Amino acid sequence: MTKVLAIGAYTEEEGAALAAAFECHPLAEEREIANLPHPLRAEITGVAYKGHQGFGAAEMAHLPNLRLVANYGVGYDSIDIEAASARGITVTNTPDVLxxxxxxxxxxxxxxxxxxxxxxxxxxxxxxxxxxxxxxxxxxxxxxxxxxxxxxxxxxxxxxxxxxxxxxxxxxxxxxxxxxxxxxxxxxxxxxxxxxxxxxxxxxxxxxxxxxxxxxxxxxxxxxxxxxxxxxxxxxxxxxxxxxxxxxxxxxxxxxxxxxxxxxxxxxxxxxxxxQPHQGSGSVETRAAMARLQRDNLAAHLSGAALLTPVN
Amino acid sequence: MTKVLAIGAYTEEEGAALAAAFECHPLAEEREIANLPHPLRAEITGVAYKGHQGFGAAEMAHLPNLRLVANYGVGYDSIDIEAASARGITVTNTPDVLxxxxxxxxxxxxxxxxxxxxxxxxxxxxxxxxxxxxxxxxxxxxxxxxxxxxxxxxxxxxxxxxxxxxxxxxxxxxxxxxxxxxxxxxxxxxxxxxxxxxxxxxxxxxxxxxxxxxxxxxxxxxxxxxxxxxxxxxxxxxxxxxxxxxxxxxxxxxxxxxxxxxxxxxxxxxxxxxxQPHQGSGSVETRAAMARLQRDNLAAHLSGAALLTPVN
CATH class of the missing domain: 3.40.50.720 (NAD(P)-binding Rossmann-like Domain)
Structure with missing residues (x-):
């Protein structure tokens, strides 16, 4: 049994699409990870990341079986890539579509x-x-x-x-x-x-x-x-x-x-x-394409296929 | 002796350039033409036009020796071209530079x-x-x-x-x-x-x-x-x-x-x-080029050279 943790403020539509595709547990903020029950944390192998606080070694430490962090966005500076690589966790982003x-x-x-x-x-x-x-x-x-x-x-x-x-x-x-x-x-x-x-x-x-x-x-x-x-x-x-x-x-x-x-x-x-309020990629069409690419990376991970847009 | 009538709201810089180049009489609005003394009206052979009310047969009738209306702008819909042509008056505009x-x-x-x-x-x-x-x-x-x-x-x-x-x-x-x-x-x-x-x-x-x-x-x-x-x-x-x-x-x-x-x-x-407040051509550089082209048409007219950008 593997589960996906969806971190961040997803729209209703994006949240529904994630829930339809995966065994998905939504979480508003990174800091709540520590409060999840241990059995749930152990089941999580993928994170759909749209957070702002940052996702580093401490967050990863709470998720012993984590293998993929699929970022929503092309910029992944909120994610500690070095810490992820050290743990054998792959990070993907959503390039080009935006x-x-x-x-x-x-x-x-x-x-x-x-x-x-x-x-x-x-x-x-x-x-x-x-x-x-x-x-x-x-x-x-x-x-x-x-x-x-x-x-x-x-x-x-x-x-x-x-x-x-x-x-x-x-x-x-x-x-x-x-x-x-x-x-x-x-x-x-x-x-x-x-x-x-x-x-x-x-x-x-x-x-x-x-x-x-x-x-x-x-x-x-x-x-x-x-x-x-x-x-x-x-x-x-x-x-x-x-x-x-x-x-x-x-x-x-x-x-x-x-x-x-x-x-x-x-x-x-x-x-x-x-x-402008950081709306560079903010069209309906582009955000839908970003959300889709994030889900496609998660789906590839869960089915054992090659990831579409890995960054490490 | 030929004079230029400058009609409309020119900037200080544009007004000074017109005054430096020509025997120039400034006029805020078209309707004031009728109030000019007749001897002055008879001396006017060129109009530097930047008006908004419109320049038609009535305005032209006050200027018996008018030969050129040099418009400031590419659009000359405020000027009655048919009436001008009938009187042998040439109209120029300021295309391309804007x-x-x-x-x-x-x-x-x-x-x-x-x-x-x-x-x-x-x-x-x-x-x-x-x-x-x-x-x-x-x-x-x-x-x-x-x-x-x-x-x-x-x-x-x-x-x-x-x-x-x-x-x-x-x-x-x-x-x-x-x-x-x-x-x-x-x-x-x-x-x-x-x-x-x-x-x-x-x-x-x-x-x-x-x-x-x-x-x-x-x-x-x-x-x-x-x-x-x-x-x-x-x-x-x-x-x-x-x-x-x-x-x-x-x-x-x-x-x-x-x-x-x-x-x-x-x-x-x-x-x-x-x-937007009709500022399409409103950069410093472009307005300067438009004013220059208007003056160049007037100078060509006064020296008997070919007009640069006639429209009729």
């Missing part, structure tokens, strides 16, 4: 920020358009010099879209990639110096913590704009807030934050920052 | 509307993200079936960008055009039936009034979205409002309205409509 959505949101953040569309909307809705005339001029976006930090699958989707906006494309990654002539920068500071907009498409986790450093932000300069759809941790957020408040950075479009959803209230006072 | 900006705004309206970014922003800023959890799921946009009504220069810029979002492209125009395989529909209703999103990129004026008719809107259907960056007049606005209020149309992203800036207040009550 690339389009996340790239779409990145482009939207860039356009909204540069064309000041939230403020322009408020200008029309408040009656100022009728009373005071046209909204103030803002910034031309097509043809901009843009840099991508992290040219993985999502970074590439962003770059492909930006190419249609006639942008001059630069990127930084661990190594040079095959591209249609996009310019590689081995140093992120050199990348930031060469462009006006920086799209952050790094993976999360300790290796990229604060990767967009105070120096990178300074190199971007007072006309610079940062678009982040990766993880809040990839940017030195305090340095970015300082630069935004001091006018040393022109603006930002952010879907991700440190300590989200309790984000730093300093962001709210900055009219040049577009804020 | 295509990128307008196409950028069209894409932004589409993304903001579909991904509900204004509401998601409010969700984060109001604290509901922290208190109630993630924002609701919305609509996948990349890969959508989209239709362009009017495949002129701006329509084509929109289509090129949508192609990078992997959209299935359809269009309607007076005649079939050379395209990279985009599907032509001779009938706008057939186009609307084939797609989920309709981008309106028609020219304004009497010929396209209400072109996006009640029938086109009905054919688009309850999952349909309208994006309009052309003129408010191109859509049967009352039919669109009825459909939006009745849930027979999923939403709209609009930069242009009938009677703007006094737009129909029914729009304000619709959360699924993104409203």
């Amino acid at each position: 690339n389009d959505d996340v790239a779409d949101l990145a482009i939207a953040l860039w356009l909204m920020q540069g064309r000041e569309m939230e403020q322009a909307s408020a200008w029309a809705r408040s009656g100022r358009w009728a009373q005071e005339g046209e909204y103030r001029r803002n910034r031309k976006l097509s043809g901009a010099r843009v840099g991508i930090v992290g040219l993985g699958r999502i970074g590439r989707e962003i770059a492909d879209r930006l190419a249609a906006f006639k942008c001059e494309l630069h990127y930084h990654a661990r190594s040079e990639k095959e591209t249609p002539g996009w310019r590689y920068h081995a140093d992120p500071v050199a990348l930031a110096e060469a462009v006006d907009v920086l799209f952050i498409a790094l993976v999360g986790g300790p290796a990229t913590e604060g990767y967009v450093s105070k120096e990178v932000i300074a190199a971007l300069g007072p006309r610079g704009v940062i678009i982040n759809i990766s993880r809040g941790s990839t940017i030195d957020e305090a340095a970015m807030l300082d630069a935004l408040e001091a006018g040393e950075l022109a603006g930002a479009g952010l879907d991700v934050f440190l300590n989200e959803p309790q984000i730093d209230p300093r962001f709210y006072a900055l009219p040049n920052v577009v804020i | 295509n990128d900006d307008v196409a950028d705004l069209a894409i932004a309206l589409w993304l903001m509307q579909g991904r509900e970014m204004e509401q998601a922003s409010a969700w984060a800023r109001s604290g509901r993200w922290a208190q109630e959890g993630e924002y609701r799921r919305n609509r996948k946009l990349s890969g959508a079936r989209v239709g362009i009504v009017g495949l002129g220069r701006i329509g084509r810029e929109i289509a090129d960008r949508l192609a990078a979002f992997k959209c299935e492209l359809h269009y309607h125009a007076r005649s079939e055009k050379e395209t990279p395989g985009w599907r032509y529909h001779a009938d706008p209703v057939a186009l609307a039936e084939a797609v989920d999103v309709l981008f309106i990129a028609l020219v304004g004026g009497p010929a396209t009034e209400g072109y996006v008719s009640k029938e086109v809107i009905a054919a688009l259907g309850p999952r349909g979205v309208i994006i309009n960056i052309s003129r408010g007049s191109t859509i049967d606005e009352a039919a669109m409002l009825d459909a939006l209020e009745a849930g027979e149309l999923a939403g709209a992203g609009l930069d242009v309205f009938l009677n703007e800036p006094q737009i129909d207040p029914r729009f304000y009550a619709l959360p699924n409509v993104v409203i």
Whole structure:
């Protein structure tokens, strides 16, 4: 008898699909694992993970027969991969199915920020358009010099879209990639110096913590704009807030934050920052595809077939 | 001695550039022409037009030696071209320099509307993200079936960008055009039936009034979205409002309205409509290029050189 532990806030539909497919025990939060009766814990061989607190060695220790943690999402920085590998536990994620959505949101953040569309909307809705005339001029976006930090699958989707906006494309990654002539920068500071907009498409986790450093932000300069759809941790957020408040950075479009959803209230006072509630992959269609891929990995595990998208 | 009459709300910078280049007389509104002293009116051979009330046979009749109306903007539906031609007056506009900006705004309206970014922003800023959890799921946009009504220069810029979002492209125009395989529909209703999103990129004026008719809107259907960056007049606005209020149309992203800036207040009550204050060409860079092209047409006229962008 093997069971699946479903951790996190699943929608009713997702929960029903998990219950229909598996002997499934739902759990709102990671910390409740310790309170489960021991016989149940021993039966669990797979976890359907959608938690936020983190899933590390301590959580794994409560589940002696755990073999798979199937993450809901492409970023698995909440899961301790090293601890999992040491225990012989495989981790899977949901790559690719969300690339389009996340790239779409990145482009939207860039356009909204540069064309000041939230403020322009408020200008029309408040009656100022009728009373005071046209909204103030803002910034031309097509043809901009843009840099991508992290040219993985999502970074590439962003770059492909930006190419249609006639942008001059630069990127930084661990190594040079095959591209249609996009310019590689081995140093992120050199990348930031060469462009006006920086799209952050790094993976999360300790290796990229604060990767967009105070120096990178300074190199971007007072006309610079940062678009982040990766993880809040990839940017030195305090340095970015300082630069935004001091006018040393022109603006930002952010879907991700440190300590989200309790984000730093300093962001709210900055009219040049577009804020989104981490909804990069948030379309009905994409979330359904992510939930399906998570279940498919669990089903493969239970039937002894090859996992679809293992990460370790 | 020839003079230029500058009609409309120019910025300080634009006014100074006009004054530096020409013997220029500024005028806030068209209706003031009649009050100018006759000797001044007789000296005016060129008009730098940025008005909103309209420039027709009556206005032209006050200016006996008028030869050029240089419009600020690509759309010249406020100017009576027939009356101008009958008087031997040439009209110029400012095409092409604004295509990128307008196409950028069209894409932004589409993304903001579909991904509900204004509401998601409010969700984060109001604290509901922290208190109630993630924002609701919305609509996948990349890969959508989209239709362009009017495949002129701006329509084509929109289509090129949508192609990078992997959209299935359809269009309607007076005649079939050379395209990279985009599907032509001779009938706008057939186009609307084939797609989920309709981008309106028609020219304004009497010929396209209400072109996006009640029938086109009905054919688009309850999952349909309208994006309009052309003129408010191109859509049967009352039919669109009825459909939006009745849930027979999923939403709209609009930069242009009938009677703007006094737009129909029914729009304000619709959360699924993104409203912009006609800022399609509104970047600093593009407005500067438009003002320059307007001045270049006036300078060509005064020096007897060929006009750069005549429309009649």
